[in-house]
Amino acid sequence: MSNSDLAEDAEKPTALVVGGSGALGSAICERLADDGYRLFITYRSSRTAVESLREKLGETAEVHLGQMDLCDEASIQRCMAEANGTFSRLSTLIYASGVNIDQPFIFDTQAEQWDQVIKVESLGFIHLVSAALPALRASGRASIVSIGTFATHLYMSGDALSAVPKAAVEMMTRAVAKEEGRYGIRANCVAPGIINAGLGSKMQTEIHDPAVWETQRKRVPLRRFGEASEIAEAVAFLASDRASYITGQTLIVDGGLHV
Numbered sequence: 001m002s003n004s005d006l007a008e009d010a011e012k013p014t015a016l017v018v019g020g021s022g023a024l025g026s027a028i029c030e031r032l033a034d035d036g037y038r039l040f041i042t043y044r045s046s047r048t049a050v051e052s053l054r055e056k057l058g059e060t061a062e063v064h065l066g067q068m069d070l071c072d073e074a075s076i077q078r079c080m081a082e083a084n085g086t087f088s089r090l091s092t093l094i095y096a097s098g099v100n101i102d103q104p105f106i107f108d109t110q111a112e113q114w115d116q117v118i119k120v121e122s123l124g125f126i127h128l129v130s131a132a133l134p135a136l137r138a139s140g141r142a143s144i145v146s147i148g149t150f151a152t153h154l155y156m157s158g159d160a161l162s163a164v165p166k167a168a169v170e171m172m173t174r175a176v177a178k179e180e181g182r183y184g185i186r187a188n189c190v191a192p193g194i195i196n197a198g199l200g201s202k203m204q205t206e207i208h209d210p211a212v213w214e215t216q217r218k219r220v221p222l223r224r225f226g227e228a229s230e231i232a233e234a235v236a237f238l239a240s241d242r243a244s245y246i247t248g249q250t251l252i253v254d255g256g257l258h259v
């Protein structure tokens with residue numbers, strides 16, 4: 001690689017995408033690749049998924065892979081160190097991880113189920129942000145985008161395992177926006193509605209019968225569920241300089257369901 005190639009690469013934005021092996025995470029990676037990002041993508045168990053993604057993006061983007069378990073602080077620290085060693089400047093942190101959950105009512109929810117979602121999603125995001133802030137501050141101009149859920153804005157019975165830990169994610173995002181803005185860090189949340197991908201698809205096939213989903217679809221003003229690419233578009237916008245004066249916000253991308 002020539003010196004001019006190296007200089008050109010150093011100018012490109014960089015992103016650490018946590019949960020890039022998931023449906024929304026991989027759509028986000030594809031969208032960021034289109035915007036010219038250099039990517040460090042993490043997975044927990046789905047190594048094959050991120051290898052396929054790297055192969056797919058190989059033509060358009062520089063892609064690095066790292067294993068991270070949000071329940072394991074050492075693995076968060078190790079992955080952050082790898083990402084920092086890969087990029088001279090980390091400009092973007094995307095959080096797109098989440099637990100595969102059922103939809104029990106609170107009365108029927110077991111202690112272990114609460115422990116898991118709080119540990120992975122709430123505490124995981126908090127530890128991740130703490131680990132990333134020194135690098136994001138050092139970059140002088142950086143952005144965090146977390147994935148939350150519309151369920152913190154329109155609660156539907158049976159959705160507490162999703163909504164409760166994501167409320168912490170959303171609040172942490174706003175807190176970071178307020179405290180870290182002075183260091184050039186913006187932080188925003190994208191709250192998806194019901195999406196035809198990943199956990200949204202799984203729920204549509206495994207939880208409730210089709211008539212229930214049809215009723216839900218009719219409640220959406222746009223009369224359809226969303227696509228992963230529509231979440232990725234919102235994330236890419238908030239991550240970029242196109243949103244340079246937007247921070248501490250939650251962008252609800254749900255076809256108007258919560259209205």
Ligand SMILES: NC(=O)c1ccc[n+]([C@@H]2O[C@H](COP(=O)([O-])OP(=O)(O)OC[C@H]3O[C@@H](n4cnc5c(N)ncnc54)[C@H](OP(=O)(O)O)[C@@H]3O)[C@@H](O)[C@H]2O)c1
Nearest residue numbers: 019021022023024044045046069070097098195198199200
């Ligand atoms: N899809 C929807 O309709 C929808 C709607 C609203 C909100 N959301 C939220 O958006 C987020 C992503 O959803 P998705 O549909 O993309 O889900 P998904 O396809 O099941 O992906 C989940 C991601 O989370 C990662 N993950 C799970 N446990 C982890 C852990 N302990 N440490 C690190 N990573 C972990 C998975 O990694 P591995 O696969 O490598 O283990 C995977 O990358 C979730 O928080 C979900 O609740 C989704």
